[in-house]
Structure formats: structure tokens, C-alpha cells
Amino acid sequence: MLKRRLYYLLMLAGVFYLVLLYDFWGLRFVAGCLLVFPSGSLLLLLLQALCGRYTLEAESEWVYRGEGTALVFTLENRGILPVGRVMLSGRLQTPGEKDIKLRQCLLGVGARAAGTVRVSVQTAHCGTARLEKARVRIFDALGLFSLPVRGNGSFAVYVLPRVDAGYGRELERVAQTFADAQEDDIYIRSYRQGDSIHRVYWKLSAKEGELQVRDYEPFSSVSLYLDFGHRLREQAAEWDAYLEKAASILAYLSKPGQNMTEVVWSEGESFRRYTVRGGRETAECMCAVLGRRDDAAAYFDAPVFALEQGYRLDGEGRLYLGGALFL
Secondary structure (H helix, E strand, O other), X not given: XXXXXXXXXXXXXXXXXXXXXXXXXXXXXXXXXXXXXXXXXXXXXXXXXXXXXXXXXXXXXXXXXXXXXXXXXXXXXXXXXXXXXXXEEEEEEOOOOOOEEEEEEEEEEOOOEEEEEEEEEEOOOOEEEEEEEEEEEEEOOOOOOEEEOEEEEOOEEEEEOOOOHHHHHHHHHHHHHHHOOOEOOEEEEEOOOOOOHHHEOHHHHHHHOOOEEEEOOOOOXXXXXXXXXXXXXXXXXXXXXXXXXXXXXXXXXXXXXXOEEEEEEEEOOEEEEEEEXXXXXXXXXXXXXXXXXXXXXXEOOOOOOOOOOEEEEEOOOXXXXXXXXXX
């Protein structure tokens, strides 16, 4: 478009120079056309811009890592004049990758019609893919002028981790050793001050290296504390591996018949928590960890995970249960 404007200005300057040198009616007519036609095209462009509306949206709210998604750009032309060309520009941010300058054209939108463009986006790492500084401009028929178009919408997709099948099988195996210690409705937990010495499970205590006690009241919920630092988010490969372990733990804890799980993580000066009651809410919880705050409750009290059902996944990927290394 810049070259077209430059050529137009050079041609206009050349014609007016010849008009000054020679008194030719033909040159005057050409100079008048070079002024009238672009002016008329600019006036029509103003009407088209007033009658146009655009929308930006994501094909899906979230996808799993490695899957592709799409940005959907739609221009609705409410006027009686067709639109020749529309340009969408912005900066496309994908987690763990450099920003990409996006320039996408939409050609030929008829009167009282709508045109759509789909832009494919690849998701290699966990995080949030979004379009920043999006601008939409409409061009006149001659390609000399452009005006912004009003609209709304945005593009933001949460890239979720996949469940690590190998880690899940290892978690199942280790958890089975704890389940073997249960007897009917009797649950095993660590010794607390004040517990009767007669309720100590000596065989399991010798195996675990600390006192284990029989308890008859099961817990109604379990807790998972995602204990990661801010720097871990900036390391794409390590962040992917950490989130895959967290998703695998949630998949195990959210099996049918299991208790609900309260997931807690640190965010700034406070903590956020999300309650997972079933497998369907696992993806929603991961979206909250990645930055969606609509459903994650915030509180400022430090989390207490002294209960034996409390899991903690530290920044190195080690899983603890009740303060003891679990996996």
C-alpha cells in the first residue's frame, strides 16, 4: 500500500508540473481526475467504515498441549456497498515462543454480508495464547486510504497439559500400597498428640519409620498444594513437565467415587483455590492455574496441609503426602 501511495503522489506531482509548463486542457483534465476519483473513493470508504463491524473469537476456550487451534475473524458489512479489502494486524503471543507479527487480509465482502478468516495457531507449550494490540482497518477501492473499523472480541486460549500415563501408573502403584493398609472402614493416618497408644498400627509404623494410627472417620475431601515459584512459569519445558504431573495427580484424585479435591496454589501475596468434584472440572482447574480467575477463590491465610490426605507437589516435581515423600 505504501508503494501505491508513493506512485500516486509522484504521478500527481508530474502531471501538475506539466500543467505549469504547458497550457494543455488534457493535462488539466487528468489532474482533475487524479483529485476527484481518490476524493470520491475516500468518501465511500468513510461510509463503509461506519457500516462495518468486526468480531474476534477463539475456536475453543482451551486445548491440550500439542494441539492446534484457530483465531476466527469475522467482518459484518451492514452497508449497501461491497468491501474490497480488510486488514487484521496484531502481535500473536504463544507460550514459550517468540511473538509473531500477524497480518491477515480478508478480500471481497459483499453488501449486507459477512466474511470470515480462520488463522491457525500451534500450541507447543502450556500457558495462554493470545492476540495483543489487534487492529482492523478497511481499505478503499484504489488502495490509497484506510480507516479503522469498530468491533469487539479477543483471542485468548488456555493450553492445558496432557495427563502423563506413566506417571499416573506409578502414582496408582504407590497409592495401592497405602490402600492395602486399610481394613474395611478403618483408615490409617499419622500419629497425633493425644491419640491412644492402643490405636497405633505397629506393623505399618515399623515399615514407614513413623507412628501410624487406625482411624474410623474418613476425610470428606483431600487437598493438593501446587507449590511452585514464579520463575518456574518462565521455563517452558520445566513448566510443561510440572503441569503434566499436576494434571496426572488430579486425574487420579478425580476418579469416580473419589472425594472432592481442593487445589491450592500461590499467586502474588495471596493464595487461590479451586474445588474439583469430578473429572470434568480438572480442565477448568488447570485453566484457573494458568491465569483464569473467574472461578478460583482467593484468600490470604497460609494453607495448612497437616492432614494426611494433603498432597504437595513442589517445584522440583516431588510429591509429598502429609509431609512425607510420596513419589
